[in-house]
Amino acid sequence: MVDGFALEDEQNCSSTLTISDDNMFLDESGRLAEEGILEHIAQTAAAYVGHLRKQAGEEVNMGYIGDIKRCVVSHPMPMAGDTLTTRLTIMSQVGNITMVAAETAVNGQTKMTCRMKLAN
Amino acid sequence: MEKDEMIKKMVSILADEFEVDAETIQPDANIKETMHLDSLSLVDMVGLVNEEFGVEIKTPDLPSLKTFADLYDYVYTRM
Amino acid sequence: MSLIHLLYDIISADQEAVLLKMLDNHPVYQGHFPGNPITPGVLSLRMIRECVCRETGRPLHYAAIKNCRYVALIRPGDTLRLQRQITENEGSVTVKATLSDANNPDDLRLQLEAEMR
Structure with missing residues (x-):
């Protein structure tokens, strides 16, 4: 659930996702469920960490969410056709666990902010 | 920032984040045990x-940071 | 996108706990991961939300997640015990929940503190 991915530097990256009609997180109301944004953030983080590991010549493993904290959701959620833009900053990294701060917006309006740890 | 001031700030931030009594954060106390830290x-x-001190603790340095005094020294010398 | 009968079934529910059977019907397992099915973390969050909606009779959404900790992996075939503390406030609902192995309460899988609206 990531269409576009742009590396800014060692600490920051951004990604986009245009919500397709058949996205599995779309609700009966036609809106993306909040878990869908979390999945988009998790996949962005996994892509980013995977990229950095590859650059460092390390093995790229499957990524799992370790925890989610300080997550604030601003409803209403976006709909099919809308584009999510996520900015992600690496806050800390210890061994195989990376903590990121993420902010996802649609049309310049913040829909979610959170901290997430990814183990891989 | 003076070291005393840094220590005071550190104790207050850690006690708050890891929900422990600030009194238990003594210089010679073990960091992981005191704050029940896991990976x-x-x-x-x-x-x-x-975030708070602008000091990045490198993974290879972590094993040497056993007590709070170790942490204070590490952070203060790199601020 | 209700996940019941696809990702999980409810075996029983009482005041103390909801017993859940994790199914392997969901198409997500084809990719997550081939030959090594693991329940995606966000779907566990969704499953808990659905259980809270069912119990309160309200169409709730996460407004804030204070802490969601994935302690151990969840896989299809697992039987889980959902223990939850649901506090209905004015407008919002505070949820504290844990998922653990139904046969071994010490085998904790997930811990959640969240607010729904």
Whole structure:
């Protein structure tokens, strides 16, 4: 659930996702469920960490969410056709666990902010 | 920032984040045991120190940071 | 996108706990991961939300997640015990929940503190 991915530097990256009609997180109301944004953030983080590991010549493993904290959701959620833009900053990294701060917006309006740890 | 001031700030931030009594954060106390840290919360501590003091604790340095005094020295010399 | 009968079934529910059977019907397992099915973390969050909606009779959404900790992996075939503390406030609902192995309460899988609206 990531269409576009742009590396800014060692600490920051951004990604986009245009919500397709058949996205599995779309609700009966036609809106993306909040878990869908979390999945988009998790996949962005996994892509980013995977990229950095590859650059460092390390093995790229499957990524799992370790925890989610300080997550604030601003409803209403976006709909099919809308584009999510996520900015992600690496806050800390210890061994195989990376903590990121993420902010996802649609049309310049913040829909979610959170901290997430990814183990891989 | 003076070292005393840094220590005061550190104790207050850590006690708050890891929900422990600030009194238990003594210089010679063990960091992991005092704050019940596991592999995930250790990353929180590293992130917090980076955010609040602008000091990045490197993974290879972590094993040498056993007590709070070790942490204070590490952070103070790199601020 | 209700996940019941696809990702999980409810075996029983009482005041103390909800017993859940994790199914392997969901198409997500084809990719997550081939030959090594693991329940995606966000779907566990969704499953808990659905259980809270069912119990309160309200169409709730996460407004804030204070802490969601994935302690151990969840896989299809697992039987889980959902223990939850649901506090209905004015407008919002505070949820504290844990998922653990139904046969071994010490085998904790997930811990959640969240607010729903």
